[in-house]
Amino acid sequence: MSEVIGALRETVASLHAELTRYGLVAWTAGNVSARVPGQELLVIKPSGVSYDDLSAANMIVCDLDGVVVEGDLSPSSDTAAHAYVYRAMPEVGGVVHTHSTYATAWAARGEAIPCHLTAQADEFGGEIPIGPFALIGGDDIGKGIVATLSGHRSPAVLMRNHGVFTIGKDARAAVKAAVMCEDVARTAHLARVLGQPVPMAQADVDSLYDRYQNVYGQPGRQLSAD
Numbered sequence: 001m002s003e004v005i006g007a008l009r010e011t012v013a014s015l016h017a018e019l020t021r022y023g024l025v026a027w028t029a030g031n032v033s034a035r036v037p038g039q040e041l042l043v044i045k046p047s048g049v050s051y052d053d054l055s056a057a058n059m060i061v062c063d064l065d066g067v068v069v070e071g072d073l074s075p076s077s078d079t080a081a082h083a084y085v086y087r088a089m090p091e092v093g094g095v096v097h098t099h100s101t102y103a104t105a106w107a108a109r110g111e112a113i114p115c116h117l118t119a120q121a122d123e124f125g126g127e128i129p130i131g132p133f134a135l136i137g138g139d140d141i142g143k144g145i146v147a148t149l150s151g152h153r154s155p156a157v158l159m160r161n162h163g164v165f166t167i168g169k170d171a172r173a174a175v176k177a178a179v180m181c182e183d184v185a186r187t188a189h190l191a192r193v194l195g196q197p198v199p200m201a202q203a204d205v206d207s208l209y210d211r212y213q214n215v216y217g218q219p220g221r222q223l224s225a226d
Helices: 002-019 079-088 101-109 116-126 140-149 171-194 201-213
Strands: 031-035 041-044 060-062 067-071 094-098 157-158 163-168
Touching: 002 031, 002 041, 002 171, 031 079, 041 079, 060 079, 060 116, 079 094, 079 140, 079 163, 094 171, 094 201, 101 157, 101 163, 101 171, 116 171, 116 201, 140 157, 140 163, 157 171
Parallel strands: none
Antiparallel strands: 031 041, 031 094, 041 060, 060 067, 094 163, 157 163
8 A cells, every 4th residue: 555655645745746737736835636546545745845845745534524644745725625525436546736827717707607618528528617605724625526516517716816726546646637627617708708608508518528428539548638
């Protein structure tokens, strides 16, 4: 198990670089976590540490109540939210939180992102929903994430007045959803600036989602782009 946790520490640390690469975070905000397979544990970044200083060695291992099991630093302030998601959604293997600019602007409006794009139909299967407002620090954010995404195709939720949370089968999938969420949010905003976006038929959304999730790409390889 120590080898599994060590590998996850490496993975989670390296995935944080994707958040800065795609401009999804500022300063020390945002976080990536991963469930430890077969264990009631998660790996998450420490609180308030510069992205330049993140490494496998300073990732924090917590149980699914958010209690630190391994690590010398305090875990992310969103740990309780991540832990709640893992407890309530056993199919989830990764959780990501960002304050990416365009998606967070929709969250500030308390508005879901309607599905007007094939790329959004592919990845999210329809609108990207809005979740409730919740204060940071406890598991209320986690409860809002679960309540919003349970039974929903979207792996992303815009938590009102806060930012983006995404889930995935593993941490990489959750990071991909965060990247795509910001891309869709930016394009949706620009479309509204230009005028009224053209709606998509639900049957077309359903067909696109099914194709992308079940047909697109190479067998045995993760989805990566259009």
